[in-house]
Amino acid sequence: MLKEFKNFISQNSLFNPEDKILLAISGGVDSMVMAYLFHQCTYRFAVAHCNFKLRGEASDADEELVRSMAKKYEVKFFARQFETEQIAKDRGVSIQMAARDLRYEWFDELLDDFQFSYLATAHHLNDALETTLFNLAKGTGIAGLKGIPPKSQNRIRPMLFAEKKTIESFAGEKKITWREDQSNASVKYHRNLLRHKVIPLLEKINPDVIRGFSISSRKVAAAENVLKANIGALNERLLKKSGQDFLIGKEDLLKQLEGAFVLSEILKPFGFNYSQACDIYDKLSGVGKKFLSERYQLNIDREELIISPILLSPAPDTILIESTHDTITGQGFQLKIQQVSAADFVIPTDRNTAALDMGKLNFPLQLRPWQDGDWFVPLGMRHKKKLSDFMIDEKIPLNLKKRVFVVKSAEDIVWIIGHRIDDRYKITARSRQVFIIKKEAHD
Incomplete structure (x- = not known):
């Protein structure tokens, strides 16, 4: 097993011999065997143990076992106790979810504080199959079908080459002491239900289902890589930023x-x-x-x-105008909307009607009151102008300025309602479709 362990680390480029690794050790057989293998390979590592205080004296005994193992191997030992039930209640999550979050939050702190290169967890092939079945039951994509990856960011799983039964056999052979969490036998948890009920049924179909899954997992991972490359190419071709x-x-x-x-x-x-x-x-x-x-x-x-x-998205006092709308109600007015062909279109001179080049508009448009800092390019001009200056030029009384509304397309103001459109959105010889907005009084 030692040779397979080292080969798996090398083949998957999990870490370099000089890296310092933090081992997550629960005291169960999987993690205790992982610690033994790290020690036998003389890798640089330290041990971290979470005591979730969920099983009374048994939780404390787990901690003491891991502590003594770290002392025996002469490596640094970290331990933290959590009031898991209370924290789960405070966060409004399940105990299992709270324990998982607490565990990895603390591990990330240790990685940063003590400059560990990676966190190693003792997930094995059975865990990977359970994960795939769990994801499949929930409805997953290709990524969920490959199970647990050997390496993701700063987390590594150097035991993924081994089946559970192989780990237990090795622990017995090397007389490695470990403790069993009695909650692992309960089928009230979904993963345990898969472990104790579903996988044994699959093993009746194929006694070597775990190894079969290992091969399938590698194929799915390879297929995902091919898919990502193709989707990446499609992204470049189909997705445009504006x-x-x-x-x-x-x-x-x-x-x-x-x-x-x-x-x-x-x-x-x-x-x-x-x-x-x-x-x-x-x-x-x-x-x-x-x-x-x-x-x-x-x-x-x-x-x-x-x-x-x-x-x-618009502020609460903003109304969206879709291209399919025919009427929009504002504050004291209504907007009547129409789309017509630009062919033979006669541009209206009525200030309460805006005729805009529909091909240049970005829907949904936005209807909102004018704001300080707003600007546009008034029809007939080539340079932008602040709305505050425009309203001064238009001699709009101070008490009426608060009644001035604008229509926006993306970040551009296209119409000062009842006053003037933006020159960039006017109808030209190249226009095909006209988007007409007409302001009407409304109680």
């Missing part, structure tokens, strides 16, 4: 094989899940549909999907 927004051309997306899946992978960094991506893909022919993730808003426009940070 200021704070991201654009995906609908026509290009529809040409892709398994377009809904491709879209789900592109949208994943924006927080949209697979179900949302499928829903968006199914509604590509529509215009004006809006979808939200935690941090982003996606709008289906005529030719593109527009992804915008929610941080740029």
Whole structure:
């Protein structure tokens, strides 16, 4: 086993011999064997143990065993006790979730404070299979099917080459002392249910299911790498950045094989899940549909999907104007909206009507009161002008300035309602479609 251990570390480039490793040791057979192997290989390491105080004297006995092992190996020992039940209650999470968070929060502190290169945990092949089955039951992507990776950021799993039964046999052979957590026998926890009920059934189909999974896991990991490379190339081709927004051309997306899946992978960094991506893909022919993730808003426009940070979402006194709207009600007025062809279009001279080049607009537009610092390029001019200066020139009375509203496209003001449009959005000979907004009085 020692040779396999060293080979696994080398083949997966887990760490260099000169690196200093922090071992997470619970006192169970897996982690105690891992510590033994580190000691036999004369790697540089220290030991960290969490006492979650969930099993009374048994928890304290676990801590004492790990402490004595560290003393025997003459390595630095770290221990911390947690009032786990109370902390779980305070945080509003399960005891298992609280214990996991507390464990890794403390481990990260130790890594930083004592300059350890990596944290080593004793996950083995059985753990990896349980993780895959658990992820599969929840509905996972390819990443979840590969189980537990040998290395991720500053965490390494040097025992992933071994099955549980091999570890236990080795512990008996080398007379390694370890302690069993009695809660591992309970099937009330999902992982234990998989361990004690589901995997034994799979072993009836294939007695060597763990090793079979190991091969499948490597294949899935390789397939994921190929997928990432292809998605990366598609990202460069399909996803375009425009200021704070991201654009995906609908026509290009529809040409892709398994377009809904491709879209789900592109949208994943924006927080949209697979179900949302499928829903968006199914509604590509529509215009004006809006979808939200935690941090982003996606709008289906005529030719593109527009992804915008929610941080740029309008303030509470702002109203969104979609391209599909026909009426918007403001404060003391209504906006009537219409779209017409630019062919033979006669530009209105009425100040209460804005005729804008629709091809230049970024929906949804925003209707809001003017603010200090606002500026635009008044129709007929080539340079920007502050709204405060514009209103002075227009001789708008001070008491009426608070009634001045603007329409914005992305970060540009396109119309000072009832006064003037922005020169950059006027109708020209190249315009194809006109977006007309007409202000009408409304009680």
